[in-house]
Every structure is written in structure tokens, then in C-alpha cells.
Amino acid sequence: DAKTTQPPSMDCAEGRAANLPCNHSTISGNEYVYWYRQIHSQGPQYIIHGLKNNETNEMASLIITEDRKSSTLILPHATLRDTAVYYCIVSGGYGNKLVFGAGTILRVKS
Amino acid sequence: GAVVSQHPSWVICKSGTSVKIECRSLDFQATTMFWYRQFPKQSLMLMATSNEGSKATYEQGVEKDKFLINHASLTLSTLTVTSAHPEDSSFYICSATLDRLRWGSPLHFGNGTRLTVT
Numbered sequence: 001d002a003k004t005t006q007p008p009s010m011d012c013a014e015g016r017a018a019n020l021p022c023n024h025s026t027i028s029g030n031e032y033v034y035w036y037r038q039i040h041s042q043g044p045q046y047i048i049h050g051l052k053n054n055e056t057n058e059m060a061s062l063i064i065t066e067d068r069k070s071s072t073l074i075l076p077h078a079t080l081r082d083t084a085v086y087y088c089i090v091s092g093g094y095g096n097k098l099v100f101g102a103g104t105i106l107r108v109k110s
Numbered sequence: 111g112a113v114v115s116q117h118p119s120w121v122i123c124k125s126g127t128s129v130k131i132e133c134r135s136l137d138f139q140a141t142t143m144f145w146y147r148q149f150p151k152q153s154l155m156l157m158a159t160s161n162e163g164s165k166a167t168y169e170q171g172v173e174k175d176k177f178l179i180n181h182a183s184l185t186l187s188t189l190t191v192t193s194a195h196p197e198d199s200s201f202y203i204c205s206a207t208l209d210r211l212r213w214g215s216p217l218h219f220g221n222g223t224r225l226t227v228t
Binding site: 030032034036038041042043044045046049051087091092093094095097098099100101102103 | 114116141142144146153154155156159201203205206207209210211212213214215216217218219220221222224
């Protein structure tokens, strides 16, 4: 699996957009970018994933650069409940295992 | 709602005893499930891949005789921590994909089991 690089921590004001970057310069052509988050003492929660097109769902938007070497997860209106560790993972396959890095600690502040 | 369920959510056991953790897929079949372990302030570490009807595949450094995995049905995988010791105290999490036939189908995770060995 390709490796990803994320900043260790970020702060965001409540109500503002949170933009979480991820670098994955060695991504392969058939590998997806997945985003998960983990709130303290809970299992990781799936947020969104994409291959090359930008994706949006009720939780977030995923912007993938044209060369696919980096991506940004956007939480449009962050709330205090969005405070969590956010993981960007690259993987491909049928129900393939996911290898977690250190992630980004997002702190949403009022 | 949750698609992967774990039980129990927390357990305390005495050193030397064994503990079984269940992972169930809700309303879908999971031929493969993954077991992770997470120590405080650390990220998730993959322990093993559980395969229905066959032996589990363990990651390097994970003792297969200590962490017994049984995947006897398409909706249930169990992880048994045998002869548990305080250093086995951790957060154990399982996961599965809803659609194993679709390339890139994401994994969904259970809510984890907090094991404390005294």
C-alpha cells in the first residue's frame, strides 16, 4: 500500500470549513484514497473515498489533484463534534486491508 | 447505523485467563474481516485477516497461538486472547467491507472492545 503524509495536528474555528491535506505521491493507478476519522475510544468512522474524481457526500468533500499525488478532505462547516483524528489511507483491491498512519488531530474550537 | 457490531464493548479479565471478542457483520456477508489493535495515543495496527472457512493470516510479529481467530460463518469472526497478560490490554477493533465484489469498497469498523487485563 502507498504511504501517506498528513500534518500531525490542525485547529479550526467552529462553523468554518476544515481543510485537511494528505500527500500520497506514490499512489498507484488503481488505488483509492480513503478518509476515516476516529473519535476518542470509538472505532474509525468511514467518511469518504475516491479514485480520481472529486467526491461529495453528506459528511464531507474530497478533492483529489489531477496527478493524484495529493488530496484534501473538506468539512464544510466544522462543529465541536468533528474534533477527532482523521486518517488518510491509500489502498486498492477487493475488500483490501487498510494500513493506518498517524493521522491528523483536528481540534475544532468555539 | 452500524454495519459491524462488536461484543463486548469492554471487558476486564484476570491475568492468565482467556477472553473472546465477537465481530458481526449486520445484514451482509463478510468472507473477510480484519482485526486491529490500538494502544493509547497510537494508531491502529493490523493484527490479522480473518477468512471465512479457512485459517487467518497474521501480520508479522503477531502470535497466532495467542490471538486465536475463528471465522466460522459469513457474519461472525471471533478473536480469542489466550492466557492474557497486562501487556495485552488494548483496544481491539474489527472491520469488514459491505461489498467484497466491488473494487475499492471501503471497510467499515466496529466500535471496538476495550480489554483490560489485571
